[in-house]
Amino acid sequence: MNKGNRPCHFCVTNTKWIDYKDFETLKKFTSLQSKIIPPKRTGLCAKHQRELAGAIKRSRFMSLMQYTVIQK
Numbered sequence: 001m002n003k004g005n006r007p008c009h010f011c012v013t014n015t016k017w018i019d020y021k022d023f024e025t026l027k028k029f030t031s032l033q034s035k036i037i038p039p040k041r042t043g044l045c046a047k048h049q050r051e052l053a054g055a056i057k058r059s060r061f062m063s064l065m066q067y068t069v070i071q072k
Contacts, residue, residue, distance in 0.1 A: 005043075008043060008044050008045040009042070009043065010045075010048040010051075010052075011045060015048075017051065018055040020058040020059040020064070023064045026055060026059055029042055029044075029052055029056070034067060034068055034069055036052070036056055
């Protein structure tokens with residue numbers, strides 16, 4: 001668990017590992033500019049924040065998620 005008020009989403013749901021192919025879940029932890037939201041705002045523990053960042057980066061590399069948002 002983290003030190004903040006909010007419990008870690010992945011600890012509560014008892015997630016064994018974060019899947020890089022589940023981009024719908026990963027999008028919840030990115031901002032509108034496709035930046036990874038810091039753990040202070042997401043409420044994730046350090047272990048799951050590291051796994052989340054790795055999954056998002058892997059998902060971007062595999063072209064499942066975008067690196068940036070194209071502004072019109």
